[in-house]
Amino acid sequence: MPELPEVETTCRGIAPHIIGHTFQNVIIRQAKLRWAIPEELSQVLPGMAVNSVSRRGKYILLATDHGSVIIHLGMSGSLRVLLASVAAGTHDHVDFVFSDGKVLRYTDPRRFGAVLWTTLAPEQHKLLKSLGPEPLADAFDTAYLFERSRTKQLAVKNFIMDSHVVVGVGNIYANEALFKAGIHPNRAANKISKVRYQRLVDEIKHTLTAAIDQGGTTLKDFVGGDGKPGYFKQELMVYGRAGKSCVICGTELQEIRLAQRSTVYCKHCQR
Structure with missing residues (x-):
């Protein structure tokens, strides 16, 4: 998608x-x-x-x-x-x-x-009026995400993929940002500290910006408006790499399903 x-x-x-x-x-x-x-x-x-x-x-x-x-x-x-x-x-x-x-x-x-x-x-419009802030905008910051998380017991990966919380953090980039922030995707959103949310906000912004700069991620169907593929797939650290070695510690990457979506993580690097 x-x-x-x-x-x-x-x-x-x-x-x-x-x-x-x-x-x-x-x-x-x-x-x-x-x-x-x-x-x-x-x-x-x-x-x-x-x-x-x-x-x-x-x-x-x-x-x-x-x-x-x-x-x-x-x-x-x-x-x-x-x-x-x-x-x-x-x-x-x-x-x-x-x-x-x-x-x-x-x-x-x-x-x-x-x-x-x-x-x-x-x-x-009814499809847009309830959307959360843009992830690259100033309104999406540590204070905002931390406050929104305090009553949320769902997995943090599902939390950051909720378009009412923040728009556009889809499955690929949620996997990548959580890995870079060192946060286990199944950890309850309200059990994560403000300091760790600061790292997560930074990594979401960095990951999305890097992907935009490289034209997106080509997996199956995507090509850009010019008909050319994106190249961010070459930099994916966890998504689509279940069973392979973690690029940081060498541990075999694990895969689970969260909200019916493939979720890949490192049990050593993510807590």
């Missing part, structure tokens, strides 16, 4: 090609995604220009003077800028055609993503 660095990479990849350009047409080949694509999308967008491309959590926002397109890449979605003459494939569900002859193409083999439209401020 594309996580925050992959979504940020996609935003940065498509923005230079579409900001300031005008929608000429919207071709909807498959409207049945996670939520049905609004019927009015192909009527309201033509003639509007893209004012900005931004991200909130894992949602991509294409802002115009009269509303915003909200896009979620789901489990396997991608956005690419192509020439309108490039033939669409089986899983190419939506084309945003621009007046300069380019197209922003939404592809989603599993159809678990979303393409929506809102005339409200995006932060007021």
Whole structure:
């Protein structure tokens, strides 16, 4: 699944090609995604220009003077800028055609993503208004995370993956940040000290920033907006490495399931 660095990479990849350009047409080949694509999308967008491309959590926002397109890449979605003459494939569900002859193409083999439209401020949309702070923003700090954790008895990994607590810390990066912070992923969130949360906040920020700088993590389906893979996979220290040696101490890495997700850790380095 594309996580925050992959979504940020996609935003940065498509923005230079579409900001300031005008929608000429919207071709909807498959409207049945996670939520049905609004019927009015192909009527309201033509003639509007893209004012900005931004991200909130894992949602991509294409802002115009009269509303915003909200896009979620789901489990396997991608956005690419192509020439309108490039033939669409089986899983190419939506084309945003621009007046300069380019197209922003939404592809989603599993159809678990979303393409929506809102005339409200995006932060007021029901999918976005209850989201927690951005992990790279100043609002996400030690004091905030520590206070939120005091009544939480769930595993710390599940706690930091809750989008109401903080957005965008998906499975890959939660594994990596907890390892670097030396915290066992199954430890109760309210049993972790403030000092250790300071280390965790720092590692979440560092891990996500490093992944963004390298274009995200390519595992199965992800490529960036330019069609190129991310390279952060080469730096993964625990995720996908169950049974291999810890890069710090050499102990065999263990794997458990937390909230139905693969969780890899070092029993020696993480407490």
